Amino acid sequence: RDWSVTGVQTCALPIYGKGATVQPSAPTIIDCKDTNRSGEAKAFLRAAMAGAQGYKGQYRVMTAGVWGPWISCGNSQGIRLTFRGLPLNVALELQIQAIGTVSNSNWSNSWPWSAR
Secondary structure: OOOOOOOOOOOOOOOOOOOOOOOOOOOOEEEEEEOOOOOOEEEEEOOOOOOEEEEEEEEEEEEOOEEOOOEEEEEEOOOEEEEOOOOOOOEEEEEEEEEEOOOOOOEOOOEEEEOO
16 A cells, blocks of 8 residues: 555556567477487477567586586577587587567576487
8 A cells, every 4th residue: 555645555567658568478398309410409399479480599508517608509480499509418408589570588498408
């Protein structure tokens, strides 16, 4: 309650002006499979995101228990994204972002992977 006004309930909801955009939610990776090619993986999303024109990926490598920086890798149309050129025999984390007409989505959940 707003203490200075009797009988009025207030809340902290954001107010958007005309034409304002809200950041879309993130895609969800549901599976990742080896493509039987060295250093290549194919990630599958739960569903296509409304307004997505495609998807881009990124990965990072764990070295001595520490995650390295994110590295861009892979682009796709549709809900399958192929990661190519992944480093071999190391622990990786993969993420996907939807690319849209207005703005890009948040990054997806991280998916653990080890490229062979």
